[in-house]
Amino acid sequence: MLEILQEYGILLLIGEYPHGKLGGLAMTLIISFVSLLVTFPCAILIALARTGDSKPLKSIASGFVHCVRAIPLLMLIFWAYFALPVVIGFPIDATYTLIIAIVVYQTAYLGEIIAAGIEGLPKGQMEAAKALGLGYIPTTFKIVLPQALFNVVPGIVNQLTTIIKESSLGSIIAVPELSYAMLQVNSNEVTKPLQIFGILAATYFVLCFALSQATGVLERRISKRRTGRVIVEVVA
Amino acid sequence: MGYQLDFSKVLQGEYLDLILQGLQTTLILFAISWVIGLVLAVLLTVVRAIEFKPTQFLVAAFVEYHRNVPILIQLFVWYFGFAVVLPEAVNDYLNDVGAEIGYAIVALALNKAAYMSEDFRSGLRSIHPAQMEAARSIGLNYLGAMRWVILPQAWRLALPALLGQTLILFKGTSLAAGIGVAELSYQARYVEEQSFRIFEAYGLVTAIYMVISFAIMWGSSILSTRYRLRVK
Numbered sequence: 018m019l020e021i022l023q024e025y026g027i028l029l030l031i032g033e034y035p036h037g038k039l040g041g042l043a044m045t046l047i048i049s050f051v052s053l054l055v056t057f058p059c060a061i062l063i064a065l066a067r068t069g070d071s072k073p074l075k076s077i078a079s080g081f082v083h084c085v086r087a088i089p090l091l092m093l094i095f096w097a098y099f100a101l102p103v104v105i106g107f108p109i110d111a112t113y114t115l116i117i118a119i120v121v122y123q124t125a126y127l128g129e130i131i132a133a134g135i136e137g138l139p140k141g142q143m144e145a146a147k148a149l150g151l152g153y154i155p156t157t158f159k160i161v162l163p164q165a166l167f168n169v170v171p172g173i174v175n176q177l178t179t180i181i182k183e184s185s186l187g188s189i190i191a192v193p194e195l196s197y198a199m200l201q202v203n204s205n206e207v208t209k210p211l212q213i214f215g216i217l218a219a220t221y222f223v224l225c226f227a228l229s230q231a232t233g234v235l236e237r238r239i240s241k242r243r244t245g246r247v248i249v250e251v252v253a
Numbered sequence: 254m255g256y257q258l259d260f261s262k263v264l265q266g267e268y269l270d271l272i273l274q275g276l277q278t279t280l281i282l283f284a285i286s287w288v289i290g291l292v293l294a295v296l297l298t299v300v301r302a303i304e305f306k307p308t309q310f311l312v313a314a315f316v317e318y319h320r321n322v323p324i325l326i327q328l329f330v331w332y333f334g335f336a337v338v339l340p341e342a343v344n345d346y347l348n349d350v351g352a353e354i355g356y357a358i359v360a361l362a363l364n365k366a367a368y369m370s371e372d373f374r375s376g377l378r379s380i381h382p383a384q385m386e387a388a389r390s391i392g393l394n395y396l397g398a399m400r401w402v403i404l405p406q407a408w409r410l411a412l413p414a415l416l417g418q419t420l421i422l423f424k425g426t427s428l429a430a431g432i433g434v435a436e437l438s439y440q441a442r443y444v445e446e447q448s449f450r451i452f453e454a455y456g457l458v459t460a461i462y463m464v465i466s467f468a469i470m471w472g473s474s475i476l477s478t479r480y481r482l483r484v485k
Contacts, residue, residue: 086420087466089427091438092459100451103256182323189325189431196326203333210333218322218330225321 018212025202040193049181052119063128068135085125093118098190115187134169171236178228263453268444275440282426286358290365297370319367325431331356332432357429365422376411409482416473
C-alpha cells in the first residue's frame with residue numbers, strides 16, 4: 018500500500034498538474050465546492066417558490082423537484098455530457114458537464130432542505146415583519162432567509178458530503194477527479210486492485226466522515242443556540 | 254440544431270429489446286438487493302441493540318463505511334478488489350455465470366442495509382424510554398414490551414425513511430453500469446452509441462426511470478399516510 022502511495026501520491030492529490038490537467042483529490046474538492054456554490058442560489062430560488070404564495074411558481078418548482086428526484090444522477094450526467102452539446106451546438110468540457118448535472122440534481126434536494134428551514138420558522142416572524150410594514154423582499158432577505166439558512170447549515174454541510182460522493186460518478190465520463198485517477202493507477206498496476214480501491218475508499222471515508230462529524234457538532238451548537246435564545250427572551 | 258426526433262428506431266426491434274432487457278436487469282438488481290438489504294438491516298439493528306461494545310463498534314464501523322464512501326467506489330472495491338482475494342477457479346466460475354451482477358447486488362444490498370439499519374435505529378430511539386418502563390411495570394417482559402409496545406410504533410416512525418431509501422436504491426441501481434452490468438443506464442448508453450439517437454435513447458430510458466420512481470413515490474406517500482403514528 019505504501020509503495021502505491023509513494024509512487025502515485027502526487028497523481029492522486031493534484032493529478033498531472035503542472036504538466037497536464039489538474040486532477041485527483043484537488044479536482045474532487047474543486048468540483049464539489051463549485052457545485053455547492055452554484056447550487057446554493059438556485060436552491061434558495063426553488064425554496065422561495067415552494068414556500069411562496071404564487072400558485073404557478075409553486076407548481077413549477079414542485080414539478081421540477083419531483084422530476085429531478087425521479088431520475089438517477091447518472092442519467093442526468095449522460096444528458097449533460099452527450100445530449101447537451103448537441104442542443105447548444107458546441108462541445109463542453111466533461112468537468113463542466115459533471116458540475117451542471119450535480120447542480121441540477123442538488124438544486125432539487127438542497128431546495129427542499131432550505132424550504133423546510135423556511136417552513137420551520139415560527140409564523141409570528143413573518144406576521145411581525147408585515148405588521149412593521151416590511152414588503153416581501155426585505156422580509157425575505159432580512160427576516161426569513163438569515164434565520165432559515167442559519168438553521169439549515171447542518172443540512173447544507175451534509176449536502177456537501179453527498180456532493181463529494183456524487184462527484185465520483187465523474188470517473189464514468191472521464192472527468193479527471195479522484196476516482197478517475199485511481200482507475201488509471203489500477204490499469205497501470207493490475208495486480209493490486211484491493212489496495213488501490215482500499216486507498217480510494219479510505220480517502221473518501223476520511224473526507225466525508227470528518228464532514229459528517231462536523232455536521233453533528235454544528236447541529237448541536239445551532240440547536241443549543243436556538244434554545245439558549247428562547248430562554249434569554251423569556252427571562253428578558 | 255438540425256436534429257429530427259424519431260422514436261421509431263428505439264421503440265422497436267433490437268434496440269427496444271436491449272432497453273427492455275436492461276429494465277429487467279434493473280428490476281432484478283432492485284428487488285433482490287432491497288430484500289437482502291432489509292433483512293440485513295433488521296439483523297444489524299438487533300446486534301447493535303445488544304450491550305456488547307465490540308459488536309456495537311463493528312456494526313457502527315460497517316454503517317459509517319457504507320455511509321461515507323461513494324457507492325460507486327463500494328462497487329469498485331467488490332468488483333475489482335474482492336476478486337483478487339478469491340481463488341482463480343472461483344473467479345473463472347463467477348465470470349462465467351455473470352460476476353458483475355452478483356457483485357452489484359452484494360454492494361447495493363450492503364449499502365442499503367447500513368442506511369436502513371440507521372432508519373430503524375432512529376425509529377427505535379424516538380420512542381420515549383418511559384414507554385419501555387411503563388410496559389415493564391404493567392407486567393410485560395422485555396420481549397413482550399418490544400413486541401406489543403415499542404416495535405409497533407418504531408416501525409411506523411421508520412417507515413417514511415425506509416420508503417425514501419427504496420427510491421434511492423432504485424436510482425442507485427444505475428451505478429451498476431459503472432462495473433459493466435447491462436442494466437437500464439448501460440443499455441441507454443449502448444443504444445445511443447449504436448443508433449446515434451441520443452435524445453430518443455436517453456428520453457425513453459429517462460421516461461422509464463421516471464414512471465417507476467413516480468410509482469414508488471406514490472406508493473410511499475400512500476403507505477406513509479396510512480401507517481402514520483397518530484397521537485390522540
